[in-house]
Amino acid sequence: MAEFQKETLGSPLDGSPPTSVMQPFIEIDGVSKRFHLSRSDYVDALVDISFEIYRNEFVALVGPSGCGKSTLLRMIAGLDEPSDGVIKVGDDHPRELIAKQRVGMAMQEHGLMPWLDAVGNVSLPFRLAGLPIDPERVEELLELVKLSKFSNARPSQLSGGMKQRLSIARALVLQPDLLILDEPFGALDAVTRRMMNQELQRIWSRKPTTTVLVTHSLEEAVFLSDRILMMSPNPGTVISEYPVPLPRPRTLETSREKDFLSLVESVTARLDEICATELLS
Amino acid sequence: MNDILAYSRWCLGVVILILAWEITGNRGWLGSTWPPLSSIFDYLNSRPNLELLVRNAGVTGVNAVLGLLFGTLIGALLAILGFLIPRLYPGLSTFATFVNALPLIALGPLLIITVGEGATPVAIATLSVFFSFFVAAISGINQTTAIQRDVTIVFGASRWKKLRFVQLPAAVPRLFDGLKLGASAAVLGAILGEWFGSGSGLGVILVSAMQNFQIELLWSAALFGTLLTITGFVCISLIRIAFFRRYL
Numbered sequence: 001m002a003e004f005q006k007e008t009l010g011s012p013l014d015g016s017p018p019t020s021v022m023q024p025f026i027e028i029d030g031v032s033k034r035f036h037l038s039r040s041d042y043v044d045a046l047v048d049i050s051f052e053i054y055r056n057e058f059v060a061l062v063g064p065s066g067c068g069k070s071t072l073l074r075m076i077a078g079l080d081e082p083s084d085g086v087i088k089v090g091d092d093h094p095r096e097l098i099a100k101q102r103v104g105m106a107m108q109e110h111g112l113m114p115w116l117d118a119v120g121n122v123s124l125p126f127r128l129a130g131l132p133i134d135p136e137r138v139e140e141l142l143e144l145v146k147l148s149k150f151s152n153a154r155p156s157q158l159s160g161g162m163k164q165r166l167s168i169a170r171a172l173v174l175q176p177d178l179l180i181l182d183e184p185f186g187a188l189d190a191v192t193r194r195m196m197n198q199e200l201q202r203i204w205s206r207k208p209t210t211t212v213l214v215t216h217s218l219e220e221a222v223f224l225s226d227r228i229l230m231m232s233p234n235p236g237t238v239i240s241e242y243p244v245p246l247p248r249p250r251t252l253e254t255s256r257e258k259d260f261l262s263l264v265e266s267v268t269a270r271l272d273e274i275c276a277t278e279l280l281s
Numbered sequence: 282m283n284d285i286l287a288y289s290r291w292c293l294g295v296v297i298l299i300l301a302w303e304i305t306g307n308r309g310w311l312g313s314t315w316p317p318l319s320s321i322f323d324y325l326n327s328r329p330n331l332e333l334l335v336r337n338a339g340v341t342g343v344n345a346v347l348g349l350l351f352g353t354l355i356g357a358l359l360a361i362l363g364f365l366i367p368r369l370y371p372g373l374s375t376f377a378t379f380v381n382a383l384p385l386i387a388l389g390p391l392l393i394i395t396v397g398e399g400a401t402p403v404a405i406a407t408l409s410v411f412f413s414f415f416v417a418a419i420s421g422i423n424q425t426t427a428i429q430r431d432v433t434i435v436f437g438a439s440r441w442k443k444l445r446f447v448q449l450p451a452a453v454p455r456l457f458d459g460l461k462l463g464a465s466a467a468v469l470g471a472i473l474g475e476w477f478g479s480g481s482g483l484g485v486i487l488v489s490a491m492q493n494f495q496i497e498l499l500w501s502a503a504l505f506g507t508l509l510t511i512t513g514f515v516c517i518s519l520i521r522i523a524f525f526r527r528y529l
Contacts, residue, residue: 077435101437111428115450115528127446128438170432180435 025210026053026076026178031085033071033236045071047235048085056208060221060228062267064275068236069214070182076212077105077180089178097178101129104171104209108183110163112155118142118166119151125174141169144203161192168200172209179211186216197223198252205249218267222246223255228267232274239274242267316496321504324497333486338505340482341402344471345509348406349463355407356414356459364422364448365440374419381412385470389477402474402482409470410463417459421452453528457521464513472506483509 033046045068053059061069074080075087078094089097097103104125112121122141126133142148145165147158155163164184171179184200185193197220204211204224215221221228228242246260254260299318306317325331359377363370385405392401425433425447433447475484483502490499 079431098435098437103435105432105435107428109428111432125436128436128442
């Protein structure tokens with residue numbers, strides 16, 4: 001731990017950075033994941049991955065399918081255990097953070113409870129945590145994702161985009177220290193997706209929270225994150241890193257600016273390169 | 282409109298069934314032990330006969346309701362236990378399957394000497410209900426999707442909270458299916474239990490009518506047994522509708 005602090009204190013951003021951004025929060029140290037297919041056969045999904053995520057930083061994990069980004073995300077979320085190496089979130093094992101109810105999660109499949117209305121679904125984390133429901137907080141979140149008018153609607157009565165917004169509201173209701181997003185807009189059409197990205201960016205900028213996003217869309221990664229980690233498959237590992245220096249708040253105009261487009265282009269070029277080597281090997 | 286059509290088809294089916302029964306009995310196509318429906322109603326038209334059947338159907342009804350209640354409770358408790366303590370589940374499941382595999386007819390004499398004649402109908406009804414409810418509850422509890430379960434884990438829910446707020450609500454439709462199956466199994470179990478020498482109930486009537494060749498009484502008892510099952514079915518369907526209107 002002491003060593004870890006020294007490293008970060010010695011970083012060149014010691015001057016006057018937004019202090020909230022520069023505190024390391026997630027520490028991933030030599031993490032590997034091996035899946036056993038049968039008694040003698042196995043596949044190494046992830047090999048020796050190490051990186052840090054700072055407090056209130058928004059990090060996007062990108063890479064070709066099968067590079068293990070979802071597996072890594074599941075391990076950060078405490079849903080899975082590494083075969084080797086250590087993951088620490090705020091000095092704790094990810095499962096301890098879960099036990100403290102400090103994690104929020106939204107996935108491609110919304111995972112809303114069909115028997116609960118919007119209010120019930122957003123209140124669910126309170127119930128599951130054994131906390132008294134704070135109706136004002138629930139109301140505030142529904143307003144934040146612009147679903148106040150639908151507070152008594154059930155998931156089946158909502159559109160795809162609304163369901164995703166509702167599941168993001170549910171993920172944020174307990175003000176988590178860590179937000180896990182796995183392709184939250186992956187099932188939406190391109191237009192809705194751009195809108196949702198703008199919304200998520202707006203919501204996130206109001207209260208920055210350490211966030212790890214897995215996505216296939218490089219535009220989405222650049223638009224939302226502070227830093228992009230690119231992974232390559234066979235075996236899965238982090239191969240490149242791209243800081244995203246675009247100022248916030250970002251709007252749909254941002255996504256047409258030159259800086260944005262050139263960053264998307266260079267990330268895309270790198271991904272294409274990885275995929276090409278993958279196909280040739 | 283479709284509802285009306287379906288309903289009239291249903292009525293037509295019942296009418297055809299009644300007519301077929303009546304004609305078959307009237308012509309004696311299936312022998313003297315298959316009476317026309319009208320002669321059964323004639324039989325029931327006398328006050329003492331009707332009272333006899335209503336009284337005994339009442340006894341069977343109470344036995345069946347108690348059996349449904351106990352069987353559901355036991356089935357639910359075992360399912361919940363199996364969920365809360367996953368290590369217990371394989372053992373519980375094997376136990377339930379084993380109990381269910383025992384022929385109830387073989388258990389009858391055993392129950393008579395252990396729990397007594399009076400309690401045997403309820404005991405057999407309970408045994409016939411609990412397994413179907415246990416299976417329904419287990420499959421209901423596992424109705425949630427992997428994503429719903431992951432989300433529940435990440436929100437830091439205890440096993441009990443997970444059951445209470447996610448798995449049990451998700452199980453409700455299956456639980457009602459289990460109850461519906463249980464309702465008919467309970468009536469059947471109660472009658473079987475009474476068969477073994479209870480003091481009263483439709484089972485007793487069935488045995489004595491059979492032995493004394495009282496064809497009309499025998500058929501009347503069968504008819505009342507059917508009515509009990511249908512009543513149970515309808516009651517549970519109504520509760521289900523009311524529950525879904527209120528909560529879903």
